[in-house]
Amino acid sequence: NAGVTQTPKFRILKIGQSMTLQCTQDMNHNYMYWYRQDPGMGLKLIYYSVGAGITDKGEVPNGYNVSRSTTEDFPLRLELAAPSQTSVYFCASSYWGANEKLFFGSGTQLSVL
């Protein structure tokens, strides 16, 4: 099993550009999460999904959008990228929710210049 796969691994954006961070999991997990990790900081929840078609905001949702059309995929969209969005983005998944182990992807390092 591949687990949780994120693409791309690295990306440099110019201010105002848009992009989509891809996340897919092959474990048939219901719950999926997007976190950002700023340098030297903890993980902040951006958005999460409890199943296909259902998404909700986390702690820091501004500037981002998500969709969950399938169980496997949970893309994160950045519109009008800003330097404050420079961060490492982690996607994670679990079967029953946050009350169990989260499986993390390897992360996407994004720089907005």
Add this chain to the structure above:
Amino acid sequence: GENVEQHPSTLSVQEGDSAVIKCTYSDSASNYFPWYKQELGKRPQLIIDIRSNVGEKKDQRIAVTLNKTAKHFSLHITETQPEDSAVYFCAATLEYGNKLVFGAGTILRVKS
């Protein structure tokens, strides 16, 4: 607001000594408290967790304690080794288990 506070932010210990990291949480409905370890450039990995109906849990050299009344929980690492050097994050669930909120992390350095 709903948050998890973690102390200390950095911790240096001599190899073989013990390390203790403490966290407090604000949501009295939180019922699951995991600890994740993140090595440099890697993804977070779960090392131990505890649920609200348990006061203490051990797994070899690591243990976690929970005080629900005081809303705090702690990670204890005994006989530290250089490979224990990493960033450790505590976390707590919110909104009936739908969300997991992390502390700011503790950089643990084990000096040999």
